[in-house]
Amino acid sequence: MVAPPTLIALGQNDIFYPALIESLPIAIYTCDQLGFITHFNAAAVELWGREPGKGVEQWTGAWKMFRINGTPLSPDECPMALTLKERKEIDNDEIIIERPDGTRRFIKANPRPIVDNSGNFAGAVSMLVDVTDTKVVDEERQRLSAIIQGSEDAIISKTLDGIITSWNPAAEKLFGYTEKEMIGQTIMKLIPAELSDEEPRIIGRLRKGERVEHFETKRLTKSGELLDISLTISPIRNSKGIIIGASKIARDITAGKRLNEALQESDERLRMAIHSTNVGTWEFQPITGKLTWSEECCNIFNVPSDTAIDYQFFSIHVIPEDAAFVESEIQKAMDPAGTSKLDMEYRIKRSGDGVVRWVRSQGRTYFNDQNQPARFIGTILDITKEKNEEQALKNSLELFQAMADNVPAMIWMSGTDKFNDYFNKTWLEFRGRSSIEESNDGWLDGVHPEDKEKCIEVYKSALENQNGFYTEYRLKRYDGQYRWIADNCVPRLSPTGEFAGYISACIDITEIKNMEQRKDDFIKMASHELKTPITSIKGYVQLLLSIYEESNEEKLRAAQTTVRSSLTTVSKQVSKLTRLISDLLDMSRIESGKLELNYSEFDPVLLVEETVQDVRHTTSRHTLVIHNKFEGTLQADRDRIAQVMLNLLTNAIKYSPAANSIDVFIAGDENSIAISVADYGIGIAKSEQQRIFERFYRVEGRNELTYPGFGIGLFISNEIIQRHNGIIRVKSEKDKGTVFTFTLPLMKQNNVNE
Amino acid sequence: MIDDDPDISMMLKMMLEYKGYKVITADRVDEIFQAISNKSFNLIIMDMLLSGINGTDICVQLKGKDDTRNIPVMMISAHPNAKELCLQAGANDFMAKPFDMDDILNTVGRLITNPRN
Numbered sequence: 001m002v003a004p005p006t007l008i009a010l011g012q013n014d015i016f017y018p019a020l021i022e023s024l025p026i027a028i029y030t031c032d033q034l035g036f037i038t039h040f041n042a043a044a045v046e047l048w049g050r051e052p053g054k055g056v057e058q059w060t061g062a063w064k065m066f067r068i069n070g071t072p073l074s075p076d077e078c079p080m081a082l083t084l085k086e087r088k089e090i091d092n093d094e095i096i097i098e099r100p101d102g103t104r105r106f107i108k109a110n111p112r113p114i115v116d117n118s119g120n121f122a123g124a125v126s127m128l129v130d131v132t133d134t135k136v137v138d139e140e141r142q143r144l145s146a147i148i149q150g151s152e153d154a155i156i157s158k159t160l161d162g163i164i165t166s167w168n169p170a171a172e173k174l175f176g177y178t179e180k181e182m183i184g185q186t187i188m189k190l191i192p193a194e195l196s197d198e199e200p201r202i203i204g205r206l207r208k209g210e211r212v213e214h215f216e217t218k219r220l221t222k223s224g225e226l227l228d229i230s231l232t233i234s235p236i237r238n239s240k241g242i243i244i245g246a247s248k249i250a251r252d253i254t255a256g257k258r259l260n261e262a263l264q265e266s267d268e269r270l271r272m273a274i275h276s277t278n279v280g281t282w283e284f285q286p287i288t289g290k291l292t293w294s295e296e297c298c299n300i301f302n303v304p305s306d307t308a309i310d311y312q313f314f315s316i317h318v319i320p321e322d323a324a325f326v327e328s329e330i331q332k333a334m335d336p337a338g339t340s341k342l343d344m345e346y347r348i349k350r351s352g353d354g355v356v357r358w359v360r361s362q363g364r365t366y367f368n369d370q371n372q373p374a375r376f377i378g379t380i381l382d383i384t385k386e387k388n389e390e391q392a393l394k395n396s397l398e399l400f401q402a403m404a405d406n407v408p409a410m411i412w413m414s415g416t417d418k419f420n421d422y423f424n425k426t427w428l429e430f431r432g433r434s435s436i437e438e439s440n441d442g443w444l445d446g447v448h449p450e451d452k453e454k455c456i457e458v459y460k461s462a463l464e465n466q467n468g469f470y471t472e473y474r475l476k477r478y479d480g481q482y483r484w485i486a487d488n489c490v491p492r493l494s495p496t497g498e499f500a501g502y503i504s505a506c507i508d509i510t511e512i513k514n515m516e517q518r519k520d521d522f523i524k525m526a527s528h529e530l531k532t533p534i535t536s537i538k539g540y541v542q543l544l545l546s547i548y549e550e551s552n553e554e555k556l557r558a559a560q561t562t563v564r565s566s567l568t569t570v571s572k573q574v575s576k577l578t579r580l581i582s583d584l585l586d587m588s589r590i591e592s593g594k595l596e597l598n599y600s601e602f603d604p605v606l607l608v609e610e611t612v613q614d615v616r617h618t619t620s621r622h623t624l625v626i627h628n629k630f631e632g633t634l635q636a637d638r639d640r641i642a643q644v645m646l647n648l649l650t651n652a653i654k655y656s657p658a659a660n661s662i663d664v665f666i667a668g669d670e671n672s673i674a675i676s677v678a679d680y681g682i683g684i685a686k687s688e689q690q691r692i693f694e695r696f697y698r699v700e701g702r703n704e705l706t707y708p709g710f711g712i713g714l715f716i717s718n719e720i721i722q723r724h725n726g727i728i729r730v731k732s733e734k735d736k737g738t739v740f741t742f743t744l745p746l747m748k749q750n751n752v753n754e
Numbered sequence: 755m756i757d758d759d760p761d762i763s764m765m766l767k768m769m770l771e772y773k774g775y776k777v778i779t780a781d782r783v784d785e786i787f788q789a790i791s792n793k794s795f796n797l798i799i800m801d802m803l804l805s806g807i808n809g810t811d812i813c814v815q816l817k818g819k820d821d822t823r824n825i826p827v828m829m830i831s832a833h834p835n836a837k838e839l840c841l842q843a844g845a846n847d848f849m850a851k852p853f854d855m856d857d858i859l860n861t862v863g864r865l866i867t868n869p870r871n
Contacts (some may be wrong), residue, residue, distance in 0.1 A: 475774070527834060528833050528834075532759060535853065536765055537852075538771065538852045538853075538854075542855035543768055543772065546769075561770050565764075569761050
């Protein structure tokens with residue numbers, strides 16, 4: 001279809017039209033049949049912001065073009081192009097052009113086909129009208145109107161005579177009158193009679209160009225109800241600045257309204273509070289699957305706030321260990337049969353840094369009328385710090401519990417009253433009683449009757465001053481045996497430093513007490529043992545002195561036998577004293593681990609014979625017999641082995657006062673030698689046999705105590721044999737006799753003890 | 755003279771004999787009573803701890819029998835608490851080991867001349 005030409009063709013040689021067009025304040029340009037620009041005026045250059053190349057550029061001189069909706073418009077689709085292609089007129093086609101400087105103009109294009117003098121199609125001319133300014137004003141007005149129409153506040157405009165010129169929907173809602181009812185009416189319709197003088201005063205202020213702000217007054221509604229309202233009134237000026245009327249914003253400030261505002265405020269405060277506590281909020285719409293996260297929520301997951309979020313996105317951030325739990329909790333909360341509430345703690349792996357955090361989600365589901373979960377709303381909070389603290393506390397509590405139960409000490413604890421209310425496992429196991437039985441004063445039943453009074457006294461006086469104390473008492477063990485207990489008690493303080501009761505660690509010191517007792521006995525015995533040879537030495541020396549003092553040659557000769565035997569005895573007793581002192585030294589050497597062995601190779605049978613010979617002198621009653629089945633040499637500390645032999649032989653004599661023989665057996669093979677000393681004396685009870693090698697241990701019993709001795713001989717002997725990698729054993733029967741046997745390797749052994 | 759340490763009984767025997775006393779020694783319980791039943795004694799010197807028997811027990815026995823009750827008993831010991839135990843058992847006197855020979859001779863002299871003191 002060919003559009004009819006509407007313009008008289010412009011002759012190339014005609015100078016009138018070009019001059020006319022050039023001077024027109026409206027942009028005009030022409031193109032040839034193929035669309036190449038042939039002509040444009042100054043106004044067009046100004047509009048485009050550039051000068052296009054004539055005969056080079058096609059369709060338009062604009063830098064860029066857009067459709068009115070903002071989408072790009074290519075030059076061959078522009079109005080000029082359409083006119084040329086379809087040879088039709090176009091009126092007021094609105095497009096946007098962009099200048100090289102980036103500014104945009106709204107234009108209306110009006111292209112028309114050109115027909116030359118011969119009636120042939122020769123191109124087109126377009127007139128571009130810049131409508132930007134009117135467009136903007138128009139938009140502004142539309143926007144304002146929309147605001148006024150949409151405002152929750154009643155907005156009314158009126159002339160200075162009080163005639164209403166506009167009335168928005170909120171005004172209708174507030175006062176009950178429709179727009180139709182009020183336009184052209186006087187504002188006095190709203191003013192209660194008693195306030196009729198108010199309007200002239202307001203108008204007076206407006207005339208002076210003043211604004212009236214938050215003026216609280218009363219107005220009547222259509223139904224005659226009196227409203228508390230707040231008015232803000234501004235003058236309206238015309239384009240010349242003359243005040244021609246007033247705009248009025250009315251806000252209902254009656255109680256309900258105030259409450260609503262208060263609610264909004266508190267809502268705002270809540271929002272701020274939520275923001276400041278970093279609580280994230282979220283909303284999930286199960287039906288649409290839409291999930292919305294607040295900024296804080298995004299922060300918790302360490303994702304940018306503009307991230308597209310859905311349920312899947314949330315799920316992948318829950319750590320695998322907690323995924324099933326989280327899924328099931330959410331399903332439960334969205335179950336119409338359930339409580340509809342969610343409150344769970346779980347771990348998430350943050351986006352980006354992958355850090356695992358503990359979070360707590362709380363929420364609630366709202367169901368629609370078909371009982372489907374429509375909205376699931378809630379909060380989320382990062383509780384890692386609290387969790388860690390809680391865990392640390394729990395750990396320390398568990399640690400304390402484990403410690404308290406597993407320390408070898410018996411622990412009790414009391415409050416500020418005098419009753420004990422906690423006993424650890426060790427205590428309860430020791431007592432063989434339950435916590436309930438021991439509580440309050442229950443434990444006191446187990447205290448030895450002789451110690452009970454002292455116990456109570458110590459506790460009471462300490463409690464008066466809130467002091468700690470140390471006391472020892474006997475406490476009945478599960479097996480009925482009384483054991484000595486050391487009770488070391490300290491006051492407990494509350495975190496604020498107040499006295500909160502006592503905590504005490506008790507240990508069974510029976511063994512220590514026994515050891516102390518044995519040590520005491522040992523010292524007594526040692527002094528006895530040392531005094532005996534001294535008594536002898538002192539006596540003989542005094543005897544010799546008195547013989548010497550009263551002597552003449554004859555008397556001395558007569559006393560010769562006495563003098564000789566006295567001196568022999570003195571010498572023997574000095575040796576005995578020396579041996580006792582070396583035993584004491586040996587013991588302290590053993591205790592400090594400094595017992596040294598000087599190895600040599602010797603004939604053990606010879607050694608046994610020597611020691612037996614030595615001992616024979618000390619007893620007139622016993623016959624000592626050696627039974628030897630061994631031949632060979634032994635690598636050992638000869639003096640130390642002799643010491644062991646002497647100890648066993650003297651013990652055999654000492655503990656068989658009623659017997660008259662002692663047998664010594666020597667046996668062995670290529671690797672070891674065994675030497676036994678057998679007596680037929682008082683024997684050692686089975687229960688004592690394991691303990692006789694202990695330090696200070698002496699067989700107890702009324703008669704046994706009458707045997708002299710340090711109680712360290714066997715301890716030293718055992719130590720010497722062990723240091724040689726040998727072993728010493730005892731075989732004994734009460735009232736029948738005792739056999740001590742020690743076995744030694746023939747060759748020196750290298751071991752850690754060397 | 756009763757002591758389980760033959761050196762001490764021998765020493766006291768020699769000393770007392772040197773001073774003119776007649777001394778018989780014993781170191782076993784059965785010997786003690788055997789000796790006492792055969793002879794009359796002016797004084798018994800006895801160690802408190804004898805191998806296998808307690809000297810205080812013997813003292814109690816001696817003081818409990820009519821024929822021995824009036825024989826003075828002097829006990830000797832190196833044991834720290836011995837004095838009290840011996841006197842409790844009825845001993846007339848006690849000497850701690852190691853003793854001074856002069857003290858022994860003085861006490862022996864006194865007990866023999868005045869048995870009740």
